[in-house]
Amino acid sequence: MYLASVGFSILLVVVLRLLFLKVFKNLQQATAVLIIVAFILASVYYVSNQQEQKTWQHSGEVTKNTLLFFRKHYPSFAPTFDVYVVNTPVTYRDAWVFPVGLSDGMWFIYRNKLPKVAEKNSVDDARGSITASGNHNSYIFQFDDQANISEVK
Numbered sequence: 001m002y003l004a005s006v007g008f009s010i011l012l013v014v015v016l017r018l019l020f021l022k023v024f025k026n027l028q029q030a031t032a033v034l035i036i037v038a039f040i041l042a043s044v045y046y047v048s049n050q051q052e053q054k055t056w057q058h059s060g061e062v063t064k065n066t067l068l069f070f071r072k073h074y075p076s077f078a079p080t081f082d083v084y085v086v087n088t089p090v091t092y093r094d095a096w097v098f099p100v101g102l103s104d105g106m107w108f109i110y111r112n113k114l115p116k117v118a119e120k121n122s123v124d125d126a127r128g129s130i131t132a133s134g135n136h137n138s139y140i141f142q143f144d145d146q147a148n149i150s151e152v153k
Contacts, residue, residue, distance in 0.1 A: 013038065052095075059095035062147040063105065066098075069149050071109050074139075081115035082138040084126035088119050089147045097147070123152050 016037065020030035077083065083106075089097040098105060103117035120126040126140045140152040 055093045055095045059092045059097050062089060062092060062097050066102070066147075066149050067105055067109060070106060073151075077110055077113060077115040078137065079113055079115060080135070080137055082130065082133060082135050083115045083117045084120050084129060084138065084140045085117065085149075086120050086123055086126055086140065086142040086152070087144075089143055092147065126152075 013034070017030065017034055020034050021027065024030040024033065085102050088102050090099055091097060101117070101119055103114065106117060107114050118126075118129065120129065123140060123142060130136075130138045130140075141149050142152050143149050
């Protein structure tokens with residue numbers, strides 16, 4: 001529970017108790033209804049929190065798997081290489097994956113030997129950029145619908 005919400009929660013319980021006492025006139029009924037309402041609210045918040053946690057967990061897994069893919073399959077790139085990435089996931093159900101692009105994450109792997117990383121909307125756009133630049137030391141990677149990355153041949 002977020003610490004700042006503790007005061008709000010206590011205030012809410014006090015207000016609900018006073019409201020229920022006026023409505024029910026019986027302390028036991030008011031207390032029982034208050035407990036039931038509090039339990040329902042707590043259950044809703046718990047389920048919502050669990051769903052949000054799974055979303056952020058998945059987002060973290062996508063990031064981890066992507067960076068592991070580069071570390072494992074491409075342990076070094078020369079700074080003269082161009083890397084084009086297609087369909088880079090920015091978010092997954094409102095959880096950040098690569099909010100500022102993949103190049104910031106790749107910096108942790110390659111540091112000062114970071115290749116030029118460009119985000120493209122399609123494989124054809126990436127191929128067109130390779131043709132325009134004339135740099136044949138280029139790679140194209142694409143994310144699929146499940147946010148798995150693979151090299152495009």
